[in-house]
Amino acid sequence: MEQISTMEKLFTVIDNTATILKEELSCSYLEAVAETGENLFQGTILQEEVSELSKKRLEKEYSQVKLERHSVEEIRKAYQLAALKGMKEATQPNHQMTPDAVAIFMGYLVSKFTEKQKEFTIFDPAVGTGNLLTTVLNQTGTKDVEAYGIDVDDLLLKLAYVSANLQQHSIQFYNQDSLQPLYIDPVDVVVCDLPVGYYPNDIGAAGYNLRAKEGHSYAHHLFIEQSLKYTKAGGYLLFLVPNHLFTSDQAADLNAYLKEHSVIQGMIQLPLSLFKDEKAAKSIFILQKKGIEVNVPKQALLVDLPKFSNKAAMSGIINQIDAWFKKEK
Structure with a gap:
């Protein structure tokens, strides 16, 4: 079995937490990616409307990430992969990404x-x-x-x-x-x-x-x-x-x-x-x-x-x- 790369692990955390936030905030996945990115950067859950149960789930996911252990390219790729997933869900034609x-x-x-x-x-x-x-x-x-x-x-x-x-x-x-x-x-x-x-x-x-x-x-x-x-x-x-x-x-x-x-x-x-x-x-x-x-x-x-x-x-x-x-x- 192939070993999961550190970039893929980071993407999984971004993806999982964005999915939780999407449900909690009743927003699009793409908006949730921006919200979870803010949480990762600030090191705290910024959304007050999140339920206690979801807060615990988010904290558990975020605890797996130490940003300082990742290269900037790993962070960029993991975050853009999540954004790309969100763009595929959205239908706006201007939501395209440079390969x-x-x-x-x-x-x-x-x-x-x-x-x-x-x-x-x-x-x-x-x-x-x-x-x-x-x-x-x-x-x-x-x-x-x-x-x-x-x-x-x-x-x-x-x-x-x-x-x-x-x-x-x-x-x-x-x-x-x-x-x-x-x-x-x-x-x-x-x-x-x-x-x-x-x-x-x-x-x-x-x-x-x-x-x-x-x-x-x-x-x-x-x-x-x-x-x-x-x-x-x-x-x-x-x-x-x-x-x-x-x-x-x-x-x-x-x-x-x-x-x-x-x-x-x-x-x-x-x-x-x-x-x-x-x-x-x-x-x-x-x-x-x-x-x-x-x-x-x-x-x-x-x-x-x-x-x-x-x-x-x-x-x-x-x-x-x-x-x-x-x-x-």
């Missing part, structure tokens, strides 16, 4: 682009549950990183906030529409799994260069423009974009805007096997905001990733990417 392997790979890329910086600021304008942002932060090592996350969905933001606390990351979160004026200063790095689709607020879109000439504008185009606005000159932006980004009816406008304001550093196509439907396939799109010392790479980083499980092929790709960084950076 772990992709988030880890984006973290590797951010660490490469910020290699020479002792400290930097980072921002995710569609932070969701915080999985992408905290995965990236977990790979920055000892660097001093100031992080920001914004999301319009208050439940997802609460999950992100609790997850960040459990992993001991200091992230400033804002619950707002990221396509409206923001409360943050420009940052060194933007990471974002772009929300794909139409932005329903035509009045809010009116101030954007990439607004549609008629009808609703593409939210993912506006997110790119907004992100560039809140990036320092010379800063990097790493987006998860749909593969059809440059074949849409508004692609010419996007192309012209990117040429004016940024330098394309690379496009890394993710393995199609990651996506149920080929039409939903995505790539990592890497931009650098134009600035005085920004040079156009002799050759952009163009890569088709193999399956992440193919270790030999992935190792070859990593060597290829490392060689590109030595040559271009």
